[in-house]
Amino acid sequence: MPRYVVEREFSAGLIVPINDEGAKACCNVVDANLTDGVTWVHSYVTLDKNKSYCVYDGPNPEAIRRAAGKTNLPVNKISEVRVLDPYFYQ
Amino acid sequence: MSLLERESSLESLNAWLAQIATGPVAGTGCVVLVAGEAGIGKTALLQQFTHQQHLAKRVLWGGCEALFTPHPLAPLYDMARQAGGEFTQHISTAETREHVFNATMDHLSRGPMPTILVFEDVHWADEATLDLIKYLGRRLTRLGVMLIATYRDDEVGVRHPLHAVIGDLPSATVHRLQPAPLSAAAVATLAEAAGRSAARLHEITGGNPFFVTEALAVPETPESAVPATVRDAVIARLARLSEPARAVVNVVALVPGKTERWLLDKTVPKAGAALQECLSVGMVALPDGALAFRHELARRAVEEHLPIPQRQDLHARILRSLLRQIGTDVPTTRLVHHADQAGDSEAVLRYAPLAAERAAALSAHREAAAHYETAFRHAASWADACRADLLESLSYEYYLIEHVPEAIEAREAALKLWRAAGDRLKIGDSLRWLSRLSWFNGVKDAAERYATDAIETLEQLAPGRELAYAYSNRAQLHMLTNEPGPTLHWGRKAIDLATALNDTEILSHAYNNVGTAKATAMDLKGYDDLEHSLKLALDAGLQEHAGRAYTNLATTAIRLHDFDCAIRYLNDGIAYCENHELVAWIRYMTAARSVVFLAQGHWDRAADEAQAVITNPCVAPISKIQALMVLGLVRARRGDPDSDAPLNEAMDLAVPTGEMQRIGPIVAARAEVAWFKGAINDMADEIRAAYDQAQKQSDPWMQGELAFWRWRCDGALERVGCIADPFAHQIAGNWAEAASLWESIGAPYEMALALADSSNEADLRKALKIFEELGAAPMAGILRRKLRAGGIRGITRGAQERTRQNPHGLTARELGVLEELTQGRRNADIARRLFVSEKTVDHHVSSILAKLGVRSRGEAAAAAHRLGLAEIAEGPRVARK
Numbered sequence: 001m002p003r004y005v006v007e008r009e010f011s012a013g014l015i016v017p018i019n020d021e022g023a024k025a026c027c028n029v030v031d032a033n034l035t036d037g038v039t040w041v042h043s044y045v046t047l048d049k050n051k052s053y054c055v056y057d058g059p060n061p062e063a064i065r066r067a068a069g070k071t072n073l074p075v076n077k078i079s080e081v082r083v084l085d086p087y088f089y090q
Numbered sequence: 091m092s093l094l095e096r097e098s099s100l101e102s103l104n105a106w107l108a109q110i111a112t113g114p115v116a117g118t119g120c121v122v123l124v125a126g127e128a129g130i131g132k133t134a135l136l137q138q139f140t141h142q143q144h145l146a147k148r149v150l151w152g153g154c155e156a157l158f159t160p161h162p163l164a165p166l167y168d169m170a171r172q173a174g175g176e177f178t179q180h181i182s183t184a185e186t187r188e189h190v191f192n193a194t195m196d197h198l199s200r201g202p203m204p205t206i207l208v209f210e211d212v213h214w215a216d217e218a219t220l221d222l223i224k225y226l227g228r229r230l231t232r233l234g235v236m237l238i239a240t241y242r243d244d245e246v247g248v249r250h251p252l253h254a255v256i257g258d259l260p261s262a263t264v265h266r267l268q269p270a271p272l273s274a275a276a277v278a279t280l281a282e283a284a285g286r287s288a289a290r291l292h293e294i295t296g297g298n299p300f301f302v303t304e305a306l307a308v309p310e311t312p313e314s315a316v317p318a319t320v321r322d323a324v325i326a327r328l329a330r331l332s333e334p335a336r337a338v339v340n341v342v343a344l345v346p347g348k349t350e351r352w353l354l355d356k357t358v359p360k361a362g363a364a365l366q367e368c369l370s371v372g373m374v375a376l377p378d379g380a381l382a383f384r385h386e387l388a389r390r391a392v393e394e395h396l397p398i399p400q401r402q403d404l405h406a407r408i409l410r411s412l413l414r415q416i417g418t419d420v421p422t423t424r425l426v427h428h429a430d431q432a433g434d435s436e437a438v439l440r441y442a443p444l445a446a447e448r449a450a451a452l453s454a455h456r457e458a459a460a461h462y463e464t465a466f467r468h469a470a471s472w473a474d475a476c477r478a479d480l481l482e483s484l485s486y487e488y489y490l491i492e493h494v495p496e497a498i499e500a501r502e503a504a505l506k507l508w509r510a511a512g513d514r515l516k517i518g519d520s521l522r523w524l525s526r527l528s529w530f531n532g533v534k535d536a537a538e539r540y541a542t543d544a545i546e547t548l549e550q551l552a553p554g555r556e557l558a559y560a561y562s563n564r565a566q567l568h569m570l571t572n573e574p575g576p577t578l579h580w581g582r583k584a585i586d587l588a589t590a591l592n593d594t595e596i597l598s599h600a601y602n603n604v605g606t607a608k609a610t611a612m613d614l615k616g617y618d619d620l621e622h623s624l625k626l627a628l629d630a631g632l633q634e635h636a637g638r639a640y641t642n643l644a645t646t647a648i649r650l651h652d653f654d655c656a657i658r659y660l661n662d663g664i665a666y667c668e669n670h671e672l673v674a675w676i677r678y679m680t681a682a683r684s685v686v687f688l689a690q691g692h693w694d695r696a697a698d699e700a701q702a703v704i705t706n707p708c709v710a711p712i713s714k715i716q717a718l719m720v721l722g723l724v725r726a727r728r729g730d731p732d733s734d735a736p737l738n739e740a741m742d743l744a745v746p747t748g749e750m751q752r753i754g755p756i757v758a759a760r761a762e763v764a765w766f767k768g769a770i771n772d773m774a775d776e777i778r779a780a781y782d783q784a785q786k787q788s789d790p791w792m793q794g795e796l797a798f799w800r801w802r803c804d805g806a807l808e809r810v811g812c813i814a815d816p817f818a819h820q821i822a823g824n825w826a827e828a829a830s831l832w833e834s835i836g837a838p839y840e841m842a843l844a845l846a847d848s849s850n851e852a853d854l855r856k857a858l859k860i861f862e863e864l865g866a867a868p869m870a871g872i873l874r875r876k877l878r879a880g881g882i883r884g885i886t887r888g889a890q891e892r893t894r895q896n897p898h899g900l901t902a903r904e905l906g907v908l909e910e911l912t913q914g915r916r917n918a919d920i921a922r923r924l925f926v927s928e929k930t931v932d933h934h935v936s937s938i939l940a941k942l943g944v945r946s947r948g949e950a951a952a953a954a955h956r957l958g959l960a961e962i963a964e965g966p967r968v969a970r971k
Binding site: 002062065 | 694697698701721724725728729730731732865867
């Protein structure tokens, strides 16, 4: 299955508190992704919390967008990526 | 006894059933596909499941049989008998497949919920049964039915029709089970229970439960090893039967499915006395007294073990018994099966054509063809004319199941017989058929030669429907290669003759060809002809013709960029085809609808519909080409990855068709993607070649789109043919005109693209807003850079020149319309003369009135003369022939 990096911009900042509420928000996204065969691997969030780089596995870009629609997450750019492991070359 | 190693399968089945009975959307049914090799225990699993579950109010079983040619809808008849009431009568008196299906839906929707339907061994199913499964599978939401189908996946090759059925089921409601072979431990448990050694048993049987049981049932002798095959196991078991018992077993082995008690008694004297002995070797007595093998594998083993002469003799005896059974409803299919196996030609020729007709009425065309094949094999002694009739029926059934080369062969054989008999009417009609079949086969030259020969032959006779069809066939060939002149010529002849004969079918066919040709050449009266063709087909219940009319109406509207109209026809057409299970057309029109959604800016829906078409395993190339194009463009316009692969695949599929209507749009799409990447020059040769091709045809939109990309690529266009307005304007630098036309067409992306050529900040901001709303990231990025840089691109030379001569800023097209106005023409006439729709003319006229500051067409004409604008209009122009 292809891997994608999804760039998302949050003008009001992305706040996910470390408590039950935050856990629930993440679980909701994971559950909603299931119907489209999409897996959220993990994300990197900028320190100003205005932008995230989310690593996703999914069948195609449309499935990533469908899942984002269901969870009300913005999609600014989708790039298909492969792993580059620097230590592989040693 | 509980089954070994089937707990998780049973758990899944129970959970799916519970969903139907008590789930959040109770009443939403599901399909369960149970796949596995023969003897793996599919039936045993389902027997256990249906026996122990408590939720379903009733369970109806129907099995498909390994007849040489299966009986249409045999499983449904089984189920109807179990359901009781008038259901059986309703379906056996139904005249068409549609009536049968409706009666079934009706029965199920009124029955208890949930109901479990088990279709067993659907790898043997006839075509009508497969259609029924698909039909029910697509309507389960309303029924509260758990539809279970079992099949041997190792006997279902890639081209097996079952794949098409599975592919067309809505994937959200389909579950799959694949019972695994027994583990070594489970085999050892079984061996132990039988008091036997398990040595090598698992290895030889591969854990196949039926094989294991049969092997364990073979009496153990000191020298006996485990039998090497199921067949050996079965034969070894039967070796010690008494003579009378063996007679019973042999008869039951030659009757696929089960042998009714009356049939057994009539065929084997004193069968009753031997029954007990048979039951002890693995045969079963069914509740209705019929006798069957516990498994089809065992039946086949015995059948193959019998010497051929003995088999023939037994088949003849079974046939006699069946024929003597007056009053019961013995299906003709069974008579044909035994007559054929017995080598009884007279009986085959009596019953096979009857069985074929019934199968065809139920749309089981594969089976109808097989019956005609059987009949023909036995017809050597028949008169030429009778054999030719048989071949024609056979050819028609082949044609319906898209076995085109076989259909041609049968039709050619018939033609030879008609020539020998000197029947010129039949010769002419066969030639017309060969023309149609050759086109399907992709051999255009042969199609044209046969078409001409057919007309020549038939014109020597009194005019009749054969000649009318020959005319319409020729019109269709010209329509498909986009030659409006000859299409209208031959179409008119067909219409005149069919009108005189009052033949609705040919009229519908002919109006369709004529209408499509006219509309594509921008004669909007073509719509009326197509509408008329549709109405004739709908009124007379001619489903194929209605499907074709909807499709051509919709694709014509799309080619003319009349999207609202296209959506209307597509929605109606898809609904009609859903009701009549015309699946190929559903897919074609769904792909076409995704094209419209893309143009209208509904990109999510466009991608969803395109994806659904592409992932269907049976999709025809002409449908897939459009869907791939849509998917590639949605991705490119959003800036999403992987836009090239779908477009390349579309191109690979489009090129062999040789039809510009399929190749042109893909070239344009590839040009657009290349343009995004700043690599449009790489596409230059491809664009120029396609543009040259398009110029040979009378489709101004196709020419416009390709001219537009050629202009983007080469920066100039020395010679422009007859191209559609929005493209002509944009090429001429009148981006504002182009944008407003795209707006009235309802194509926001194209509108914003036109605005993006402006140098005015307000226009650019407007374009940016549209791109942002659509989610068109790459174009939005380009515009933002353009705005930031404050760069102003000069307007093209052509626009400047015209504006200088023409102080009111009328565009070339407006000047053209104005010229027509000065001649006193009505909008409808202008539309036809300028190859645009009336709506577009309306739009131009209002724009002219506004620019000239006048209130009426008369005043506009007067102003034109006063200002000398009419002379300007005579000058070189972009958008006219």
